[in-house]
Amino acid sequence: MAQVTDHGGGVRSVEVPIPDNPLGTTLVYVVDTDRGPVLIDTGWDDPASWDALAEGLLACGTSVAEIHGVVITHHHPDHHGLSGKVREASGAWISMHAADISIVRRTRGTRPGRWFTYMADKLTASGAPEEHVAPMRTARSRMFPGASPALPDREIVPGELLDLAGRRLRAIWTPGHTPGHVCLHLEEAHPAQLPGHGRLFSGDHLLPRITPHIGLYEDPDDETVADPLGDYLDSLERIGRLEPAEVLPAHLHAFTDAPSRVRELLDHHESRLTDLRSLLVTPLTSWQLAVRMEWNRPWDDIPYGSRNIAVSEAEAHLRRLVKLGHAEAVPGSDPVTYVAV
Secondary structure, eight states, X not given: OOOEEEOSSSEEEEEEEOTTOTTOXXXXXXXXXXXXXXXXXXXXXXXXXXXHHHHHHHHXXXXXXXXXXXXXXXXXXXXXXXXXXXXXXXXXXXXXXXXXXXXXXXXXXXOHHHHHHHHHHHHHHHTOOHHHHXXXXXXXXXXXXXXXXXXXXXXXXXXXXXXXXXXXXXXXXXXXXXXXXXXXXXXXXOTTOOSSSSEEEEETTSOSSSOOOOOOOOOTTOOOOOOHHHHHXXXXXXXXXXXXXXXXXXXXXXXXXXXXXXXXXXXXXXXHHHHHHHHTTSOBOHHHHHHHSOOSSOGGGSOHHHHHHXXXXXXXXXXXXXXXXXXXXXXXXXXXXXXXX
């Protein structure tokens, strides 16, 4: 049976499973509008996920065929994966921030082999051992989820109200988890009259209990040195000042007191940066730093794909430390090592 929650005020959520993922599900929100229901995110492109979404929509009193539009918080496959199928079944429009639309366009136009070569080179540069890099050199496209995502046909403009008849839903650009991640502020009184300013669909930006992955903005053709963690921390502070009455995230469950959760996340990353500086008393590659960082399980128990994500997160933290002047690359090191200053 589909798991559906009625949040009141013409907003419901459907739990859409993510295959082989500890998060379990994506919460797809169904927002009533005067022109028909609009989805916020769609879930992973998998037959079981599609069935759960279709059953959930029926439980909400609607169907896939009746969907008027799809608003995507960010391009990741557990959010954008089923968008194309929804559009095929309903004729719905799909909207996304321009920065993530460009990633979708690039993904569609880049052969998976190019990505695998790029990732292998990145892992080698990070100091990863050859036995870890080798599988990437022989990987096949089936290992690359979301290799041909649906191309959105509308652009979400930060600061503007979305074109949703009868609703006031404003886009807030919150880069960090992805360069084009958006939160969506429903500027309407809370149906239970909770204190605060409306409700916030937070995507992966603000989650209860867990911290979203902050890695590098990968682009094989872009040599810009971005600062994703800095972007994320700045975005968090903007959301904290918004003080929504309730947060409706893409995973786990709804919650209140967004400013407190923002403060917890800011403190977490400040503490983590401090811990990493102490690890960098001796020069380390980003791979070596990732191995020494504290994760939710021992390094030996972390699966292959998750290790790649961990290395990306270590690199994002290293970039932040370098930008703050708290670490620097060791001249002439290959692979590059970093040391605290």
